[in-house]
Amino acid sequence: MAFPCLLLLGGCASLLEDRGVADATAAASERLGVEVRRVRTEADAVEVGARLKELMAEPLSVEAAVQVAVLNNRGLQAAYDELGLSAAALARAATPPNPGLRYARTERGGRVEVERALTVDVLGLVLLPLAAMIEERHWEGAKLRAADRVVALALDTRRAWFRAVAAGQAARYMEEVRASSAASAELARRLGQTGAFGRLDQGRHYLFHAETAARAARARLAATRARERLLRLLGLWGAGTEIRLPERLPELPESLPERPEIEAAAIAGRADLRIARLELEGLARAHGLTQATRFVSILEAGALRTTETGEPVRRGYEIELSLPIFDGGTTRAAEAENSFRAAANRLAARAVEARSEVREAEQAWRAGHEIAWHHRREIVPALQAISEESVLRYNGMLAGVFEMLADAREQAEGVVAAIEAERDFWLADTELQAAMAGTAAAAPSAGEER
Numbered sequence: 001m002a003f004p005c006l007l008l009l010g011g012c013a014s015l016l017e018d019r020g021v022a023d024a025t026a027a028a029s030e031r032l033g034v035e036v037r038r039v040r041t042e043a044d045a046v047e048v049g050a051r052l053k054e055l056m057a058e059p060l061s062v063e064a065a066v067q068v069a070v071l072n073n074r075g076l077q078a079a080y081d082e083l084g085l086s087a088a089a090l091a092r093a094a095t096p097p098n099p100g101l102r103y104a105r106t107e108r109g110g111r112v113e114v115e116r117a118l119t120v121d122v123l124g125l126v127l128l129p130l131a132a133m134i135e136e137r138h139w140e141g142a143k144l145r146a147a148d149r150v151v152a153l154a155l156d157t158r159r160a161w162f163r164a165v166a167a168g169q170a171a172r173y174m175e176e177v178r179a180s181s182a183a184s185a186e187l188a189r190r191l192g193q194t195g196a197f198g199r200l201d202q203g204r205h206y207l208f209h210a211e212t213a214a215r216a217a218r219a220r221l222a223a224t225r226a227r228e229r230l231l232r233l234l235g236l237w238g239a240g241t242e243i244r245l246p247e248r249l250p251e252l253p254e255s256l257p258e259r260p261e262i263e264a265a266a267i268a269g270r271a272d273l274r275i276a277r278l279e280l281e282g283l284a285r286a287h288g289l290t291q292a293t294r295f296v297s298i299l300e301a302g303a304l305r306t307t308e309t310g311e312p313v314r315r316g317y318e319i320e321l322s323l324p325i326f327d328g329g330t331t332r333a334a335e336a337e338n339s340f341r342a343a344a345n346r347l348a349a350r351a352v353e354a355r356s357e358v359r360e361a362e363q364a365w366r367a368g369h370e371i372a373w374h375h376r377r378e379i380v381p382a383l384q385a386i387s388e389e390s391v392l393r394y395n396g397m398l399a400g401v402f403e404m405l406a407d408a409r410e411q412a413e414g415v416v417a418a419i420e421a422e423r424d425f426w427l428a429d430t431e432l433q434a435a436m437a438g439t440a441a442a443a444p445s446a447g448e449e450r
Contacts (some may be wrong), residue, residue: 006123012157017087018237021080024143028150034067036150038080048072052240059244062161064071064235069157070150072235076319086142093135096128097121137282141275158430160230166423167223170416171216172247172394177412178209178216208409213268215412249422252376254367259362262436263360266358267351270438276347298404354438361428368425375418383414 021038029036039045048071055064070076100119105112188197188205231241267273387408 002332017084020083020087020139020143020146024080024083024146025150027143027147028070031147031151032066032070032154034063034070034154036070039071056240059246060161061246062158062250065161066154066157068234068236069153073153073233074235076149076153079146083142083146086139090132090135090139094128094132118439122448126407137278141278141282142284144271144275144278148439149273150438151271151437152434155430155434155437155439157230157233157428158433159243160226160233161424162426162430164223164226164230165249165263166419167219167226168245169248170419171219171223173415174212174219174412176234178212179409181205181209181212203444212412249419249426252369252372252425256366261360263355263358266354266436266438269436270354271353272438273347273354276343276350280340280343280347281285283343284337296394353436357435358432361432365425365428365432368421368428372418372421372425375414375421379414380418383411 025036025038035051037044037048039048052072055068058064060068099421100117100121102115102117102119104115107113111148176262185205185208188202192199192202227245231243234243365393387410
């Protein structure tokens with residue numbers, strides 16, 4: 001933004017705030033591919049409400065969940081409001097300093113002396129463009145941080161959505177296993193009454209049913225917690241919490257694309273690195289400002305008019321200058337230079353960390369895909385075949401109850417593990433997006449709950 005434009009907008013922080021919010025929402029919308037907007041008026045709220053109703057009319061996909069979150073999360077709306085603070089700082093930096101007025105009246109032996117002076121901060125006027133440009137860097141950083149908040153919310157919503165869908169899928173499967181074990185335990189009880197089943201076999205059926213019922217209860221609790229975490233991010237309450245989620249996770253991709261330029265893309269596009277670059281440029285300009293004011297910290301000039309009873313009016317001017325006798329400005333210059341060097345080294349270190357984070361996230365993404373496919377194509381079919389063979393052997397009296405129930409228990413655990421492996425892949429996919437974006441939100445590992 002050119003300095004003349006800053007000067008025109010300097011007196012109106014609200015215009016700067018509106019422009020900043022528009023820039024931040026546009027940048028976030030471009031990165032996410034969803035509609036991002038600020039809700040300020042009643043009309044905005046009505047439009048957003050209609051959009052939310054449309055999105056939640058169908059089972060909520062991950063893309064729809066992200067759209068609901070960025071439109072409805074009140075914490076995100078508060079981040080837009082906070083841009084007003086940075087807008088006010090920029091407006092203040094682009095506003096010329098106010099003139100000063102001094103008035104003095106003295107009496108001596110019946111004679112009255114009146115002194116009037118109008119002063120202007122000359123140095124402030126001279127350095128106004130530089131100060132405004134420095135503050136503009138902070139303003140640009142504030143807009144980037146606001147856009148980053150949107151992206152961070154979108155990534156958190158994706159994580160919560162995958163966890164909620166996976167937890168619901170696991171809970172429904174465990175409920176099916178519980179119902180089957182309940183029927184098996186009841187049949188064992190009835191056969192025991194006829195003498196066809198011994199007490200040991202009955203006890204094993206009951207134990208299997210009790211264990212399965214406990215696991216089903218834990219799965220329901222996990223599904224409830226995951227769903228509530230998602231609802232919090234979506235900003236829904238009351239009747240709005242009655243959302244419908246898909247019954248299964250999305251299908252795994254058959255293969256993953258090669259991404260040889262992933263590090264370069266991350267370095268160019270990560271928000272944290274862009275913010276750090278802006279801060280470094282701001283410090284560089286601030287260092288130049290420090291050098292300019294090193295020996296002149298206070299410089300004011302103004303018109304002076306003195307009147308005295310019975311004497312002609314005396315006119316002139318005055319200059320007030322702070323002499324660098326005790327503090328020559330060396331400490332402030334050293335502080336600015338060291339601040340700049342520290343920021344430059346932090347930026348370089350952050351770039352090295354960013355490259356490592358992206359490589360690690362990509363490897364976790366590829367490993368997650370391999371593990372999920374291994375569960376789906378090999379482990380689950382093998383467990384199912386073993387369980388079916390175990391039932392056949394039991395029916396043919398070639399295997400006992402203990403072996404059959406052990407195989408059934410192992411199959412149930414294997415299916416749940418397969419669901420978790422698919423969930424972990426999609427979480428790893430989200431973590432890779434987070435590493436590429438460089439969001440400020442902490443990114444947990446694939447299997448870690450937040």
